[in-house]
Amino acid sequence: MSPVGGDAPVHVTLRGITRVYPAQAAQPPVHALGPIDLDLRQGEFFAVVGPSGCGKSTLLDVIAGLAVASAGDARFEGQAIDGSVPDGIGVVFQEDSSFPWLTVHDNIAFGLRELGRPADVVQAKVKYALDFMGLADFAQAYPAQLSGGMRQRVCIARTLVLEPRLILLDEPFGALDQQTRLLMGDELLRLWRETGATILLITHALDEATMLADRVGVMSARPGRFLEIVTTGWPRERDSTIVADPRFGGLTSRIWTLLRGESLRALGHTGVRR
Amino acid sequence: MKRVTLLRILVILGAIGLLEGLIHAGIVPRFTIIPPSEMASALAAILASGKLKVDIAVTLTNVAVAIVASMAAGVTIGTVLQRAAALRRILDPLFATYYAIPMYAFYPLLIVVFGLGDVPQICIGFLLAVMAVIINTLNGLDRVPRVLLKAARMHRMSALRTALRIRLPYAAPYIFTGFKLAVAYSFIGVIGAEFITSSRGIGYEISFAYNNFDNRLMYGLILFVLALVLTVNMSLHAWEKRLMMRRQR
Numbered sequence: 113m114s115p116v117g118g119d120a121p122v123h124v125t126l127r128g129i130t131r132v133y134p135a136q137a138a139q140p141p142v143h144a145l146g147p148i149d150l151d152l153r154q155g156e157f158f159a160v161v162g163p164s165g166c167g168k169s170t171l172l173d174v175i176a177g178l179a180v181a182s183a184g185d186a187r188f189e190g191q192a193i194d195g196s197v198p199d200g201i202g203v204v205f206q207e208d209s210s211f212p213w214l215t216v217h218d219n220i221a222f223g224l225r226e227l228g229r230p231a232d233v234v235q236a237k238v239k240y241a242l243d244f245m246g247l248a249d250f251a252q253a254y255p256a257q258l259s260g261g262m263r264q265r266v267c268i269a270r271t272l273v274l275e276p277r278l279i280l281l282d283e284p285f286g287a288l289d290q291q292t293r294l295l296m297g298d299e300l301l302r303l304w305r306e307t308g309a310t311i312l313l314i315t316h317a318l319d320e321a322t323m324l325a326d327r328v329g330v331m332s333a334r335p336g337r338f339l340e341i342v343t344t345g346w347p348r349e350r351d352s353t354i355v356a357d358p359r360f361g362g363l364t365s366r367i368w369t370l371l372r373g374e375s376l377r378a379l380g381h382t383g384v385r386r
Numbered sequence: 387m388k389r390v391t392l393l394r395i396l397v398i399l400g401a402i403g404l405l406e407g408l409i410h411a412g413i414v415p416r417f418t419i420i421p422p423s424e425m426a427s428a429l430a431a432i433l434a435s436g437k438l439k440v441d442i443a444v445t446l447t448n449v450a451v452a453i454v455a456s457m458a459a460g461v462t463i464g465t466v467l468q469r470a471a472a473l474r475r476i477l478d479p480l481f482a483t484y485y486a487i488p489m490y491a492f493y494p495l496l497i498v499v500f501g502l503g504d505v506p507q508i509c510i511g512f513l514l515a516v517m518a519v520i521i522n523t524l525n526g527l528d529r530v531p532r533v534l535l536k537a538a539r540m541h542r543m544s545a546l547r548t549a550l551r552i553r554l555p556y557a558a559p560y561i562f563t564g565f566k567l568a569v570a571y572s573f574i575g576v577i578g579a580e581f582i583t584s585s586r587g588i589g590y591e592i593s594f595a596y597n598n599f600d601n602r603l604m605y606g607l608i609l610f611v612l613a614l615v616l617t618v619n620m621s622l623h624a625w626e627k628r629l630m631m632r633r634q635r
Contacts, residue, residue: 178540201540202540203540205533205536207531207533209534211552211555211556212633213555213558214555226541226543226551
């Protein structure tokens with residue numbers, strides 16, 4: 113069973129989180145998200161799935177402090193998140209956010225240098241991250257010389273060296289092919305186990321969510337709300353071979369059943385029976 | 387050496403050889419143009435005699451001042467304008483028509499304001515060069531992907547740190563293109579201005595030789611300017627290519 117039970121301390125608390133984009137010229141206000149209530153427990157791997165445009169990324173932005181909620185209360189380690197980025201949170205974005213003018217090594221060292229860490233500390237941490245993410249042979253390469261998957265590893269490594277206690281991932285493998293995604297999923301699980309960080313993963317791939325997460329939050333079409341939170345019950349020691357587990361198909365189809373009507377609604381179909 | 391490079395050299399050598407042949411055959415008269423071999427020997431003689439040392443130094447110094455000033459001002463103005471959307475909207479149409487203005491027309495005004503020294507020449511070079519840097523800086527800064535700015539916020543960087551560590555480095559290849567143009571425009575501006583009213587400098591000496599029917603001196607100096615500008619621009623071009631190679635996906 114998952115070691116993250118109901119007794120682990122609460123790491124992130126969301127209460128009534130709502131996001132409304134104000135009216136713009138000739139356009140009414142857009143209710144994009146919420147209200148959302150959620151408790152993320154320390155060390156938990158939580159995935160969010162939902163139809164396109166349901167506000168998944170907005171939810172992530174609110175937790176990261178990159179966007180301010182229109183209403184509601186968001187807390188990280190008990191402290192209110194009020195539109196500034198809290199210490200201890202790392203984000204990996206869907207788009208490639210590697211810095212093209214820096215080598216892989218310097219990309220990973222970037223945040224540590226910004227914090228003014230001593231050179232020997234930077235060296236040691238970057239070396240660890242390079243080894244951990246399998247990038248040691250590419251330390252002096254520029255991102256342009258790497259594949260999409262490798263560049264995303266650089267971005268993960270850049271977040272990892274800062275030792276965040278909460279890692280937010282916004283469809284980090286969205287642009288990668290299926291095999292690479294499965295392998296990156298394995299690495300993410302390894303990273304999660306070894307760092308003990310809490311992870312919130314946003315994805316549109318149902319199998320990815322089922323395979324990686326302890327719990328999967330299934331969101332409705334816009335304005336996004338949690339329809340249900342599905343507990344997978346996987347052991348902490350797991351990898352992509354879990355797709356062969358007899359329960360895997362059942363869990364994935366449960367999520368799809370919840371999501372199907374919402375996805376159709378997001379595509380503009382109405383009156384679909386669920 | 388690449389085939390295309392080899393062909394390029396052959397074309398240039400062929401053109402020089404053709405000119406040389408046409409002049410020696412008397413098809414092109416010598417008082418119009420002297421053979422390239424004589425231009426080269428004239429240039430060697432000018433450089434060896436050292437009598438134009440001061441002129442060359444003055445021109446190169448003025449060009450260098452125009453280049454550095456246009457780079458510094460161009461990047462600064464471009465960076466500020468990129469953040470000041472309202473001001474930029476007002477100025478945009480002026481930028482678009484900037485190169486329609488014949489800068490040399492301002493020469494009398496510049497002399498009235500700055501006198502007969504080096505400043506008017508530098509000003510013309512600067513005025514021609516600075517807009518290329520501004521436009522290319524804006525172009526580069528406009529292209530910074532939003533996700534990199536989000537990454538900057540995740541690193542809790544101030545606006546200034548973000549400009550110095552994210553925006554400008556990302557825009558560097560575009561700004562470099564601006565620098566390359568600034569170098570070319572500074573040469574054009576300064577040497578061109580020296581033709582009009584100046585008592586020293588390479589442009590002045592070319593114009594002086596022209597008025598005195600001194601073809602050897604005139605063509606020697608023209609060759610000098612050509613060789614100088616081509617060398618500088620080709621080195622910058624090679625450097626730019628190296629910069630861009632790192633970025634190409």
